[in-house]
Amino acid sequence: MTTNKKFFRMLILPAALLMVLAGCGANNDYVAKVDGEKILQTELDDALREQYGADVLDTLITNKIVELEAKKVGVSVSDDSIEEEYKELEESYGGEESLQAALEANGLTEQSVKENIRMYQLTKNVIAASIDLSDEEVAQYFENNKDSYGQKEEVVASHILLEDExxxxxxxxxxxAGEDFSDLAKTYSIDSATSENGGELGYISRGQMDEQFEEAAFALEKGGISDIVQTYEGFHIIKVTDKVPAEEAVFEDVKDDVYTTLLEEHINEEYESWLAEKQEQYKIEKM
Structure with missing residues (x-):
């Protein structure tokens, strides 16, 4: 996902397990039988609490503190922002079906994941409400990190990878001789990941590929085709279909992105001390 979530540990447990730990287990007095002998619901509850109880309880307490603080400072999380982040999660897994399979394999539900997203965003919004970034701080951060906001030099390339010279x-x-590069890639290239697409590699920036490959690719003009380039993979014939020149970032164009990045860095830095301070302020009683 694109958002940095390092500032606090999110405990994601199967929804059914959370229900048991919260005292919302099944209504039956037993959960299984072995040769007619019952395994009681209370036995399952006790075993789960022993294994997970402390972590889950601490997480529930933290979430309650966040909820109370959110009411105090008047912040919330919109359904749209939750859906947007969930969609990003889907994309990172390669689509809805892949994500659903991963959730099922881990005993999770869409609802439980979205609740985790809501709590993450709410925590971030609560802490952000106490952080005041000046224009000078944002501008200085941009100057210190200007290269990361500029357009890197890129080429759009295809290749045909052969096993022998x-x-x-x-x-x-x-x-x-003028034969179609894409058709030749489909016929001859041993790169199974790209051959079916005519050898297309897409956008390449420096540092992504083998040094010899990059040196040849970036030296080509748009529409140019290389001689044979040897790398550890084999022997390449490279075609560059487009070039994107490097371009220095303009502060006003990326100001909002810089602000967001700097704000999240402050949130990461302040979360632990913020939580410790709030835990001192609230009367917490563990039964």
């Missing part, structure tokens, strides 16, 4: 030379002759 002799085959690479034969294919290069075909390329230079």
């Amino acid at each position: 002799a085959t690479a030379k034969d294919v290069l002759v075909k390329v230079k």
Whole structure:
């Protein structure tokens, strides 16, 4: 996901387990039988509490503190922001079906994950309400990190990867004779991840590929085709279909992004001390 979540540990447990730990277990007095002998619901409750109880209770207490503080400072979380982050989670798993399979494998539900997202965002919003960033701080952060906001030099490239130099030379002759690069990649390339797409690699910035590959690719003009380039993978023929020049960032264009990044860094730094302070302020009683 794109948001930094390092500032506090989110405990995600199966929804059914959370219900048991919260005292909302099944109504039956037993949960299983072995040769007619019952395993009681209370036995399951005790075992789960012994294994997970302290962590879950601490998390519930922290969540309650956050809820109370949110009411005090008047912040909340919109349904839209929860849905947006959940969609990002889906994308990171490769789609809805993949995410649902992962949730089921871990005994989780969409509802429990969205509740975790809500609590994360609410915690962040509560702490953010106490942080006041000046324009000078934001501008200085930009100056210190300007390279990370600028446009890096990139090329859009395709390649045909061959196992031996002799085959690479034969294919290069075909390329230079005007045969379609994409069709040749589909026929000859041993890179199974790209061959079906005609060897397309997409946008490449420096530091992503093998040094020899990058040196050749960035030296090409738009539409250019390399000679044979040897790397540890094999022998490449590279075609550059577009080039994106490096461009320095303008503060006004990225000011909002800089502010958000700096704010999240402050939240990360202040979370532990913020929570410790709030735990002192509230009367917490563990039964």
